[in-house]
Amino acid sequence: MTQLINDTGFLTEDPAQWIPSDHIIDLTSDTDPAKLSDLLHGMELVRVDFPSFADGRGFTLARLIRQHGFQGHLRARGHVIADQYAMARRSGFDDVEIDDVLAARQPEAQWLARANWQDHDYQSRLRGLAA
């Protein structure tokens, strides 16, 4: 089983549960960025895989996905640690999906501690976004 997490903490219901499966795509972290436009076409939920927390490609993929104009639901799935929650949100993810073992080791409070990801953010400052 897995645990979904957003700014409100651990979720009991999937906010994207109504999205039909043919509008969902799973992307591996080695996805070719040149193919993103095609892959995203018609999608409403994009899940980017994090095979290891040390694999930071997913953050850049999320950023590119948003920069391509994707407005749907973007989810980081796999080995993402609480310390990366702010990075995930700032890169454009809406929420994070981790396995229950990790959720037990890093309980809700450790994720909520980073729910303030909009504060102290050099990127929004340099890009003139409200912070």
Place this chain on the structure above:
Amino acid sequence: MYRYTDFDTAFVAERNAQFRAQVERRIDGSLTEDEFKPLRLMNGLYLQLHAYMLRVAVPYGTLNSAQMRQLAMIADRWDKGYGHFTTRQNIQFNWPKLRDVPDMLDALAEVQMHAIQTSGNTIRNVTADHFAGAAADEIADPRPVAELIRQWSTDHPEFQFLPRKFKVAVTGSPNDRAVTKAHDIGLRMVRNDAGDAGFEVIVGGGLGRTPMIGKIINSFLPEADLLPYLEAIVSVWNLLGRRDNKYKSRIKITVHEHGLDDIRARVEERFALLKSAFTGIDQQLYAGIKADFAPPAFSTRDTGPFDLSYANDPVFRAWVDSNVNAHRAPGYAIAQISLKAHGATPGDATSDQMRLMADLAAQYGHDELRVSHEQNIVLPHVHKADLPAVHAALKTLGLATANIGKISDIIACPGMDYCALATARSIPVAQEIATRYNELKLENDIGDLKIKISGCINACGHHHVGHIGILGLDRAGVENYQITLGGDHTETAQVGQRTGPGFAYDEIVPAVERIVDTYLSERTDADETFIDTFRRVGMTPFKTALYGEAEKRAKAA
């Protein structure tokens, strides 16, 4: 000098609180050792051979006296009373305890310093010309650019788990003192024919086990495009860089494997995609940062006291001739404080020495100090009239060694004395060479000569770009030192060539002597430097000097 905005202050405080919590979460098991490691590294905390090491950023090498005093306090309170200044314009404390580190970070924050991204697979502390804002030959001050990049790269959400470390250096002078061609990205501030400010962007340089000189990916990048362009490069590499083999993960290998043109095309495309995210606010912030680096109020005074001492005091004269450089303001000078006293550990300073340097900066140096990549300290703005007093004070604590740029001004990495990756000692080799040439009294005659020593193939001591490079290896459990000649760390950067088989520990200093003797006999006159002689005569005479004898000896035996 840059002063933290409220934003910077709040950011560093928040970051320190996060790290304090991470240490606790490591202890309570929330974080595995694997997960904790990159988190401590991105906060500057390394595990060395004997203990933790905290690497503190000195952004673009600039410090004020209060910051230097705080480093001295930290050395006394949490370390063994000294610190080690490095080639990357950092200071390292070699003996902190894990539980003290959060307090050390808070102490740094009190003086607007931090250890963020001095380690780990992140964009590292940005380095710059240590003569910035003072050099007579400068086009523009690189420090505001470096500060802008510091802000952009700090906690950048995409770039905290890169394939490998990423180093950026900036120079504002055509005479490259920042080794820009040996960095992942080197930036040279230039002007185009229309007089507009911009950058020559160099990519894919690096030392380590596969040394490479950086290549020009963009010969003129308009100033305003800097951040999106940097972001495009790192974004491309973050996805393309190899993660299967850490020896092939640096951008120099990515550029090498894909070719510069391919990388340039990808970067241009990514740049087009990312550029719209920048609205020009960054340029407004940049203008504000520039204002912080306005030059100090230079005074006009008589240089009489200087002229008198220079004429009458040979020790002072020798120090001025080797340690003092031209300043752009009339009557002023750039004074370098050598941390290379003969026989001392290159780059180490005791807390008393730090406090003295801080006092001198406050009293005579417009409150500014710099850390050079050559592991010395610079007082960038001293009036010549004050130099005799500065020199006299430096003498009291062994800081007046007149050897900048000379054979004993050696860059050496920590090597086997501290480093867990070392295959050989490097500090003692540096100490012995320096001591030997001090005894021989040949240093001034030899003149400009850079020896650089690394204790393993990772090349932290820049040996590839030393005129004489020394690399300590391990051959079946015995230290063995390989020599390279002809390396160059400046705008004409070049990787040195190997002389041949290596030398045992007790043979390395005599080998260096044979090289230097060959130079002295081959040079046209005292004005021809080692590197110029090497370029003219090539490797052969040096090889003969090194191996000819050994072969003869082998035959005689």
